[in-house]
Amino acid sequence: TCAETSAEADDAAGVLRRVFGYGSFREGQREIIEHVVAGGDALVLMPTGGGKSLCYQIPALVREGVGVVISPLIALMQDQVDALTALGVRAGFLNSTQEADERRRVEAAFLAGELDLLYLAPERLRAPGTPDLLDRGAIALFAIDEAHCVAQWGHDFRPDYLALSTLHERWPAVPRVALTATATEATHAEIASRLGLEEARHFVASFDRPNIRYRIAPKKEPRRQLLKLLRTEHPGDAGIVYCLSRTSVEKTAAFLTENGIEALPYHAGLDARTRAAHQARFLREDGLVMVATIAFGMGIDKPDVRFVAHLDLPKSVEGYYQETGRAGRDGLPSTAWLVYGLQDVVQQRRMIETSEGDDAHRRRLGSHLDAMLALCETVECRRVRLLAYFGQRGATACGNCDTCLSPPETWDGTIAAQKLLSAVLRLRRERHQSFGAGHVIDILLGRETEKVVQHGHASLTVFGVGTELNESEWRGVVRQLLAQGLLAVKGDYGSLVLTDDSAEVLARRRQVPLRREPERPARAEPAARS
Numbered sequence: 001t002c003a004e005t006s007a008e009a010d011d012a013a014g015v016l017r018r019v020f021g022y023g024s025f026r027e028g029q030r031e032i033i034e035h036v037v038a039g040g041d042a043l044v045l046m047p048t049g050g051g052k053s054l055c056y057q058i059p060a061l062v063r064e065g066v067g068v069v070i071s072p073l074i075a076l077m078q079d080q081v082d083a084l085t086a087l088g089v090r091a092g093f094l095n096s097t098q099e100a101d102e103r104r105r106v107e108a109a110f111l112a113g114e115l116d117l118l119y120l121a122p123e124r125l126r127a128p129g130t131p132d133l134l135d136r137g138a139i140a141l142f143a144i145d146e147a148h149c150v151a152q153w154g155h156d157f158r159p160d161y162l163a164l165s166t167l168h169e170r171w172p173a174v175p176r177v178a179l180t181a182t183a184t185e186a187t188h189a190e191i192a193s194r195l196g197l198e199e200a201r202h203f204v205a206s207f208d209r210p211n212i213r214y215r216i217a218p219k220k221e222p223r224r225q226l227l228k229l230l231r232t233e234h235p236g237d238a239g240i241v242y243c244l245s246r247t248s249v250e251k252t253a254a255f256l257t258e259n260g261i262e263a264l265p266y267h268a269g270l271d272a273r274t275r276a277a278h279q280a281r282f283l284r285e286d287g288l289v290m291v292a293t294i295a296f297g298m299g300i301d302k303p304d305v306r307f308v309a310h311l312d313l314p315k316s317v318e319g320y321y322q323e324t325g326r327a328g329r330d331g332l333p334s335t336a337w338l339v340y341g342l343q344d345v346v347q348q349r350r351m352i353e354t355s356e357g358d359d360a361h362r363r364r365l366g367s368h369l370d371a372m373l374a375l376c377e378t379v380e381c382r383r384v385r386l387l388a389y390f391g392q393r394g395a396t397a398c399g400n401c402d403t404c405l406s407p408p409e410t411w412d413g414t415i416a417a418q419k420l421l422s423a424v425l426r427l428r429r430e431r432h433q434s435f436g437a438g439h440v441i442d443i444l445l446g447r448e449t450e451k452v453v454q455h456g457h458a459s460l461t462v463f464g465v466g467t468e469l470n471e472s473e474w475r476g477v478v479r480q481l482l483a484q485g486l487l488a489v490k491g492d493y494g495s496l497v498l499t500d501d502s503a504e505v506l507a508r509r510r511q512v513p514l515r516r517e518p519e520r521p522a523r524a525e526p527a528a529r530s
């Protein structure tokens with residue numbers, strides 16, 4: 001269906017060269033394209049930036065009919081279509097943001113066989129009329145982009161994605177290619193079964209991004225820590241800073257700007273025009289820092305992002321990998337930097353506890369968080385952990401991540417853990433109350449705060465037994481116990497409670513190795529509590 005007419009132009013390598021202007025395929029692309037061109041179903045697992053689009057765009061051009069692409073990235077459809085149009089590929093899209101006129105024009109082009117690619121929002125496929133429309137045209141293939149949306153944990157577009165399982169019932173002869181950048185082995189299997197792709201060939205590309213240096217540090221004064229990183233290691237570089245909340249995005253962008261680093265905010269609370277303008281500047285200008293919530297970045301293709309910094313803990317390793325994967329697409333050395341602290345763990349556990357959905361859903365969110373925490377607290381090579389998470393086992397230590405470059409010291413935290421857990425236990429026994437980390441630490445340090453006095457906690461046997469560590473070190477202990485599942489948080493105020501495994505430690509049947517925290521910053525201020 002390519003605009004080209006000569007017979008030899010129809011082979012994949014020819015289209016790659018003539019239409020897209022590239023000399024060779026990237027890893028995996030040729031095999032996938034040949035398989036789909038021949039009419040086979042495929043499940044493609046390739047990291048962000050790996051070149052997934054060509055895996056369906058080229059087969060769509062080579063095969064008879066229109067390639068129908070189901071994508072949840074509605075905001076990017078216009079850009080994708082513009083980019084293809086500029087290459088001489090005839091493309092259109094159908095989504096809910098469109099005027100009726102425009103929709104009719106695209107439908108007419110589809111029916112007249114004047115399209116090579118048609119992008120469809122997932123809800124469109126369930127809209128009355130769309131299946132009939134597709135029936136009346138010739139379809140080269142179905143591409144299901146961001147296929148992990150069908151998985152349990154990717155539930156934003158899930159109902160629409162589940163409906164995609166009917167594609168092969170209605171159009172059994174049309175090959176389907178499902179693509180995702182984020183999938184563990186379990187998610188991979190779930191995608192295959194939900195979309196009826198059990199028989200499809202699986203293509204799994206390497207997830208290693210050797211040019212990215214992974215670093216994860218305890219959060220003390222996040223903005224100052226960030227500023228130091230940018231000044232010392234990334235002056236004048238373009239990068240993305242991720243924050244959890246809109247307020248924190250605004251504050252961080254303002255903070256960087258005040259300190260002479262040009263930074264723009266990006267979050268869903270800004271109007272569409274401002275967001276588009278900031279995104280365009282980030283793509284066009286050199287050395288801009290985008291401070292954003294995770295609303296930013298899906299489908300962003302800027303090769304020279306030198307760093308991705310997280311000021312808050314990502315909810316899953318998938319998210320972390322996807323976000324950090326936006327760094328260094330040009331292959332040059334880049335940094336993935338994350339700071340996280342006790343408050344992150346408390347906050348995220350609380351968000352999970354109060355999240356909508358059933359228990360199974362909450363358990364899933366919990367295990368995603370656990371995996372992320374395990375990556376943060378590991379004393380092994382970060383890359384080895386990351387690759388193992390995505391099913392690539394047997395990698396050797398990379399020599400380029402923080403734990404490889406300066407192996408973290410561990411210390412025997414068993415006694416400290418026992419003290420802390422007994423304090424939690426004592427407080428619980430007493431009138432069945434639970435308290436947050438701050439109060440428990442005050443008790444261990446023997447501080448006669450107002451709250452301690454009010455509750456008479458100075459008379460507890462654990463009062464003042466923990467003066468060998470300072471407050472910041474105790475917070476590190478709490479955080480690591482939470483990460484190891486030896487302690488849990490509950491309720492709106494982040495109260496500490498024991499877990500089943502806590503008993504093992506209290507009974508002295510279990511050792512608790514802990515990572516030694518780096519030196520405290522010179523100016524330890526109350527912000528260190530976050």
Ligand code: ADP
Nearest residue numbers: 022024025026047048049050051052053054301
């Ligand atoms: P993904 O969807 O996997 O994140 P894209 O399909 O957007 O990745 O591709 C990422 C970038 O790599 C794009 O700029 C694309 O044009 C480029 N690219 C893809 N395949 C090739 C290739 N064979 N040669 C050169 N560049 C490529």
Ligand code: ZN
Nearest residue numbers: 381398401404
């Ligand atoms: Zn390493």
